[in-house]
Amino acid sequence: MMFFRRFGPMLIGLAFFYLTILGMKPLTAYVSDHLWLNQPGTIEAIGRKAHTEVMLGNLLQAKALVTPDILPFYGSSELETGFEFNPMNVFSHRHAGFTPFIVGRGSVQSLVNLLNLAGQENLQGRKLIFTFSPDWFAQRKGLDNDRLAMNSSPLHIYQTMLSPSLAPELKREIAQRILEIPGVLNEDPFLQNYLQAYITPGNWSQMKVLSYRPQAEIECAALEIQDALKVRDLIQEARSQEVKPVPPDKIEIPWDTLVKQSEQRGKALISNNLNILDTLYPKQVKPGAQGSWSKLKLYPSKEYDDFDLMLRVLQQKGVKPLFVLIPANGQWADYAGFPPQERKDYYQRIRSMIQAKGFTLADFSSKEYEPYFMQDSWHLGVKGWAEVDAVIDQYVHFDGGATSVSVKS
Structure with a gap:
């Protein structure tokens, strides 16, 4: 009784504060959805290009993921190549029944994609x-x-660790991986302690995890509120370039014609025998470049573990992804001395990993030497994106459970 008289008001106050912060999470989402993101075309306009608010936040990604006519793209710098044949241009203006939404930019890899989706x-x-x-x-x-x-x-890390639909063993593996490369934790020592407790075996550590949970919820809610404020500031820019709602009837895109157009565009952009954009040729073909990749290896790499962890998260979340296997530029790879067998072994490893999880694969590894398919050593070019666009359209409008889509040879 004495304890309650002395500490009861403080405990009640803390409880109300905790409940208030938690109550702000759904309120923030509701206000954002109904005041800032309610105008048709706003989220589509934002998704046309990479935004920091998308990459580092959650609200815009979450909105895109629940909007039926939006197709999110997760990837890296290749999402910005291809000129007019980039899917952001092809599908945004031709009314194929969906609008692309970019969640990617340079230097993104499997672990970033994993964290973007694990908390959804x-x-x-x-x-x-x-x-x-x-x-x-x-x-x-x-x-x-x-x-x-x-x-x-x-x-992203808080939402991942607090996700009710993610198995504890997966959370533990993710926490362990983040602690191995803790740059994102530098300004949040509490989160680092929370992850450390989560991966440490024993009853005492698990008690610490439970005791940390209320503060983790509060920290996550506070970051979600900050995210919403940043989104508000982005809205005015987006509304100046809104995309009109997609009409109910899909307009067929003449894919064979589009691919032929991409070939003509490629001829105007590339005149060298290494299948590199003429504008990039002087930067890539310089003294010392020939044979410089002779020791390049694609195995072993921790990236395979991250890729597998991402696949398992997607599997547990029930996602139905399409993986686009982009090849190396064969002409450039041969010039740089990158062994063909090393490339073939990589393609087979990735192919096996994706298909083992039952996910759909668009395998473009046979396109290494196809003119204009690539625009430099690693990035899709105009014809590459034209052919990938056709496969994406096939995937979106096919409801079966195939583990591959047809790629024209």
């Missing part, structure tokens, strides 16, 4: 596009501190 809920049956390239697997240690810190945030 209600993803069962959601279609997503994943693009990736061989250079992700060229580093033995995988993603480094700087690139993770640049493209992710404590908010």
Whole structure:
């Protein structure tokens, strides 16, 4: 009784504060949805290009994921190549029945994609596009501190660790991986302690995790409120370039014609025998470049572990992704001395990993030497994106359970 008289008001006050903060989470989402993101075309306009508010926040991604006519694209710098054949242009203006939404930019890899989606809920049956390239697997240690810190945030980690639909063993593996490259935790020592307690075995550590949970909820809610304020500031820019709502009847895109147009465009952009944009040729073909990749290896790499962890998260969330296997530029790879067998082994490893999880694969590994398919060593070019666009359209409008889509030879 004495204890309650002395500490009761303080405990009640703390409880009300905790409940108030937690109550702000759904309120923030409601206000954002009904005041800032309610105008048709706003979220579509934002998704046309990479935004820091999308990469480091959650509100815009969450909105895109629950909007039926939006198709999120998760990838890296290849999402910005291809000129007019980039899917952001092809599908945004031709009314194919959906609008692309970019969640990616340079230096994004599997771990960033994982954190973007691990904390999301209600993803069962959601279609997503994943693009990736061989250079992700060229580093033995995988993603480094700087690139993770640049493209992710404590908010993503809090939401991942607090997700009710993610198994504890997966959370433990994710926490362990983040602690190995803790750059994103530098300004949040509490989160670092929370992750450390989560991965440490024993009853005492688990009691610490439970005691940390209320503060983790509060920290997450506070970051979500900050995210909402940043989104508000982005809205005015987006509303000046809104996309009109997609009409109910899909207009067929003449894919064969589009591919032929991309070939003509490629001829105007590339005149050299290494299949590199003429504007990039002087930067890539310089003294010492020939044979410089003779020791490049794509195995082993921690990136394979991150990729597998991402696949398992997507599997548990019930996502139905399409993975686009981008090849190396064969002409450039041969010039740089990158062994063909090394490339073939990489394609087979990735192919097996994706298909083992039952996910859909668009395998473009046979396109290494196709003119204009690539625009430099690793990035899709005009014809590459034209052919990938056709496969994406096939995937979006097919409701079956195939583990591959047809790629024209």
